[in-house]
Amino acid sequence: MNQWETRRKRLEDEMQEHIDLETKENIEAGMSPVEARQAAIRKFGNMASAADQSRETWGGLSLERLWQDVRFALRSFRKNPGFTVVALLSLMLGIGASIALFSVVYGVLIAPYPYARPNQIWAPAVLGPHDAVHGWHWYSQREMQEILKLPAFSDVMATSVKSVLLTGGVNPENFYGVFLTGGSFNFLEVKPLLGRTIQPFDIGPGGEPAPVVVLSYGFWQRFFSGDPHAIGRTITLDDVPRTIVGVMPPRFGWWTNEAFWLPLRTDLKDNSGIAIIMRLAPGVTQHAAEQQLNQLNIRLAAERPDDYPNGQLRTVLLNYMNITTASGAMADSLHLLFAAVGLLLLIACVNVANLQLARTTGRAREIAMRLAIGAGRGRLVRQLLTESVLLSVAGGILGVLLAVGATRLIVVLIPPDYVPNEARITINGWVLLFSLGVSMLTGILFGLAPALRSSRPDLVGTLKDGGGGATGSMRGRAMRGWLVVAEISLSVVLLAGASLAVRGFVQVLRTDPGFQPEKVMRIDVTLAPKSYPTWQQRNLLDRNLLESIINLPGVQAASLGNAGLPWSGWRSSFSIEGQPPTEGRKVALALISARYPQTLGIPLKRGREFTEAEIDSGTRLALVNETAARLWPAGQDPVGRSMQIDDLGLPMTNPQVLSAPGIAAGVTVVGVIGDTKNDGLSEAPAPAVFLPYTLFAPPERQLAVRTTGDPLAIVNAVRLKARALDKDLAVGKPNTLDEVIGEQTQQPRFNMALFSSFAALGLALAAIGIYSVISYNVTQRVQEIGVRMALGAKRRDILKLILLTVARLAALGLAIGLLGCFLIERLVRFQMFMKTSFGLVPLAAIVLVLAAVSLLAAWLPAARAGNLDPVTALRHEL
């Protein structure tokens, strides 16, 4: 820069010297000194332009000009602090909100996984002729061997989850252990934090797994406090001591982020399902792989028809990125929110364009002057664009700061069950790159129109009439009017979207779950399977446990059953006597003890409950909910009738679950209980059949305890009772049903919170925009107002004049916005937040709010116009 300055100075000196010499010659020729100098300067021509052109040959001039423009822009921002602050604020909010949301989109949808090339991981779905994709297919181990032989796949891994009991020197606790084939970690390509991962050699030649375990970061922190010497130590899982060989980093959560990974026993006779994922061999298309796998599936279905859909099979490979994130409720709402934040950014752009336009119109005289003394139009546009981009980049930097805070808030709000547990939402390099792009684009977007417009003024007119003349700003006024219209219509759409999100949330909150979740605690209890090898032993323990808990002080009612309360998990096909076969329909099965309806607060509608004796003996009786009762023809009371539950008649595939002796498919219905939202708060109740828990004796049970006081206070007493019965009985993490139901409201709450804050920001920006335009409008029309007042207009008339201008713009904006909503409703045929229409009442409310905000924003400048002193106003010149 220093050398640059020297060279520049030298050029200036040289030209100055030239003019001095010329002057001297002119004086010698007989001119007066003043005349001589003027003649010399005239002869030389435009010195600044000559210097500019000379420097151009040096190269790097565009950089110098940029620097000039930047300094000039900074100077003019300093001179206009009001404009600068409002513009920066608008940009900060608009860009900040986009960055914050983009960081969520990036973390959740674009790069949610730490695995290598997650978009090249595929999972198979096997479908009947009319099935829609509803999850992936579970194969058996023998079937996986067949898949491995297919040339279409270069790598295949399998995962299976089983509950595993941790004992040996710690409080016994049940975990969902993840069992993996030997090559799985190499498939996923994630390096361990410590030690090593599970390798193919961990599974012996006979298929037997080595007693090793790889810990999750969470487990390692919890049980070893992050001690690096944990490697080589042992933990006892299902009574087997296993050596810890590795610890995974915090951002690895393949099917668990709180338990551990174990090698899966290779057992070709084991028919329990394993989840298989694969990578395609180089050069193999998805279609070709699907074809190969489908051929295999047809052959496998012939051997095990029960595990495959009926009819002509179709095989679809699902991309891992799609099954786990892009198809979920979270992805839907993120797409909508991204659109919303786009609207918000547009409003911010319009706002700043408006301000910029008002300012450049105010600067019309300066610009005309610069054009007159030889500034090229391109040069001028570039200068104005530099200002805009500078402004937007500054706004972008502020936006990043805002986004850092906003992102933290979003992370708190984000429902954990709706994003992969490995997703990390941070302001990373990609997000910053996005921010820079958005800022630059924003700058150009809001800067281009005003720059182009103002660099083409009517030179003579503008210079003559002193800046704020009527002729020059007519077009500017119309354009600003349209910008206000655009702002209002964008706000209508944004607010309409937000109203849907709010209504969706309120609907979920207001949903009656069909039971009373208050003061009900849910606790998992797991016994050590080897200590209780028989069905009788397990049920005896469960009965004793339940009895001791019912007798605890503060317990109003308690029941015991399978896990998952209050939702339904297990589904079975069924048939009802005298009814046509129910192709494909299933009922939800739940195992319960006596007093289940009282514990959850579900009314008994007809018939009776189970008796203690019936439960103890494992009698095949059933309660059904009202939806299930409607499976019988109208007028037929299901009480006393029997139905076939197919799953009860099938051999149990899980060796850990013991069935009641002589169990069969037929059960007799003894009562009907009320419907509950057993499929989620926003879904219709599924038909459900409740069976005595003693029909099956799995190691895990779930207690539901209704208390008279604080439900949390009962947890310790339950723990003590469990320990008194068996010190190895694992008592899991307790939840209240309120908490469990609360999870269902997280996604709607997230949508509502984000959508409404975007809408509120949009509304605020629109209000600022309207205010600044009207207040500028009033300043421009001071003379006109003065004339009107001098001719007898009252304060009221002036107010009316200004407010009418706004009302017209607002009405147009509202109309366009409503038209937009209508078009969205008609064309998109959307289903947002469980609503299919914006609804008249919310739209009317939005119109009222926007109209009120517009008039309010216009009121201040209008009042100022009304209070003008006509004499001052007439003299007023800008």
Added chain:
Amino acid sequence: MTTGELDSQLELLQGTLDLLILQTLAFGPAHGHAIARIIQQRSDEVLQVGHGSLYPALQRLLKQKLIAAEDGLSENNRKARFYRLTAKGRKKLSAETSKWQRFSSAIARLLAPLPDQNS
């Protein structure tokens, strides 16, 4: 760039200014003002150099290494920049001069008075 005060003064064609500067410097080093004056005088005041356009041309020639600049003293006895021809510039001058002469004689032949068409 040029200000035609008189009809008899001609605007310089694009690129000819460079050639004229090189030709002027063939007689010895000169500073900017002298170059402008010499061109004007030697063309009998017909060619009018907009003095401002001289400096971009000088910078252009410097960059092409056809001329070199050094500091010296002007007749005002003040520090001034003197320009002189480099070897490369001398070569360029002779090449351009012969090209220009061929060009101008060709133009002159073409523009020779035509026989009157209507007679």
